[in-house]
Every structure is written in C-alpha cells, then in structure tokens.
Amino acid sequence: xxxxxxxxxxxxxxxxxxxxxxxxxxxxxxxxxxxxxxxxxxxxxxxxxxxxxxxxxxxxxxxxxxxxxxxxxxxxxxxxxxxxxxxxxxxxxxxxxxxxxxxxxxxxxxxxxxxxxxxxxxxxxxxxxxxxxxxxxxxxxxxxxxxxxxxxxxxxxxxxxxxxxxxxxxxxxxxxxxxxxxxxxxxxxxxxxxxxxxxxxxxxxxx
Numbered sequence: 149x150x151x152x153x154x155x156x157x158x159x160x161x162x163x164x165x166x167x168x169x170x171x172x173x174x175x176x177x178x179x180x181x182x183x184x185x186x187x188x189x190x191x192x193x194x195x196x197x198x199x200x201x202x203x204x205x206x207x208x209x210x211x212x213x214x215x216x217x218x219x220x221x222x223x224x225x226x227x228x229x230x231x232x233x234x235x236x237x238x239x240x241x242x243x244x245x246x247x248x249x250x251x252x253x254x255x256x257x258x259x260x261x262x263x264x265x266x267x268x269x270x271x272x273x274x275x276x277x278x279x280x281x282x283x284x285x286x287x288x289x290x291x292x293x294x295x296x297x298x299x300x301x302x303x304x305x306x307x308x309x310x311x312x313x314x315x316x317x318x319x320x321x322x323x324x325x326x327x328x329x330x331x332x333x334x335x336x337x338x339x340x341x342x343x344x345x346x347x348x349x350x351x352x353x354x355x
Contacts, residue, residue, distance in 0.1 A: 186213055187214045200229055217239070231340075290332045298322060302326070
C-alpha cells in the first residue's frame with residue numbers, strides 16, 4: 149500500500165516518472181542497473197537483501213543513482229550505516245507527499261538531504277555507542293583552516309548561504325571551499341562530509 153501510494157504521488161508530477169518498483173533489495177539492485185534511474189527510494193527494511201546492502205551495491209558503480217533512504221527512524225538502527233554506504237539522505241516514512249517530492253528533486257539536483265535535527269539524533273546515538281574513530285584521516289590534515297571551518301559548519305547542518313553569512317564571505321567563495329574540501333577528503337556530498345566530521349571528532353553530538 150505504501151509503495152502504491154508513492155508511485156501515485158510521484159507519477160502525478162510532470163517532471164517526475166517512476167521507472168520501476170522492487171519488492172526486495174536484490175530486485176532493487178537489478179532494477180537500478182537496468183533502468184538507470186536518477187534517484188532510488190530505498191526502504192531499509194526489506195525481505196532478503198536489506199536496504200543497507202542494496203544501497204552499497206547500487207552506489208558502487210560508475211555514475212550511480214542517488215539513494216534516498218526511507219526510515220521509521222526510531223526503529224531503524226542501520227540508517228547511519230546506509231548513509232555511510234552512499235545514500236544521499238533519508239526521509240521518514242510518514243513524511244507529507246510534498247516532502248517526498250521535494251526530497252526527490254533535491255537529491256536529483258545533486259544536493260544532500262540532511263535534516264539537522266534528525267541527523268543530529270542519529271549521529272548522537274551512534275557516537276554514544278562508541279564515539280569517533282581514533283586519530284585523524286590523512287585527508288583532513290590537508291585542509292586549510294578556512295576549509296576546516298566550512299566542514300564544521302556543513303556538519304552542523306548549515307547551507308552554503310548560511311555558511312557565507314556566518315563567515316562573512318560570498319556564497320561563491322563558500323562553494324569554492326566546499327568543492328576543494330570535498331576533493332581533499334574524498335567525499336562526494338554533504339552527507340559523507342558530515343559523517344567524516346563526526347567520525348574524527350571535528351564536530352561532536354549535542355547533548
């Protein structure tokens with residue numbers, strides 16, 4: 149019923165089209181390879197191969213689709229690992245139709261979908277279990293002080309415009325810093341950058 153509802157909502161939009169649906173992770177991986185969609189909406193909980201394993205496989209190839217993870221949040225312990233696996237963001241299953249459509253468009257445009265409040269709670273839950281990894285990855289040592297500032301603010305959930313306002317620089321300058329630091333630390337979007345920042349202790353969960 150949920151799947152049918154999503155299909156109806158998405159296909160009703162002039163700029164969106166559902167190219168296929170899958171009932172489990174293995175079928176989702178096969179369908180993604182065959183249909184080459186721009187965005188895959190991936191449920192974490194599926195029979196057989198779960199959404200975590202499927203996300204790893206879907207995002208492993210060249211020019212992979214963006215993955216939007218669906219979660220009930222409080223019940224799904226693997227959402228954070230799905231983001232590690234390459235998902236570009238996540239959405240609660242009870243989100244409004246407008247939120248679903250907006251999320252698809254945001255991710256299709258190459259942006260990461262991060263709700264600072266929900267993401268913060270997820271990261272805090274995992275950090276409480278083990279904390280950031282020891283040491284600092286070599287990529288981080290190559291960042292300039294300003295790039296570290298930008299990475300910290302990204303991890304706090306700020307947009308480019310908000311970062312520009314905080315640092316007193318232009319949005320274009322922030323975009324330049326973002327592109328440079330992404331290249332240096334080897335990430336492709338704000339989700340992965342946020343995870344790395346928490347992993348190395350550059351930003352810590354708010355209690």
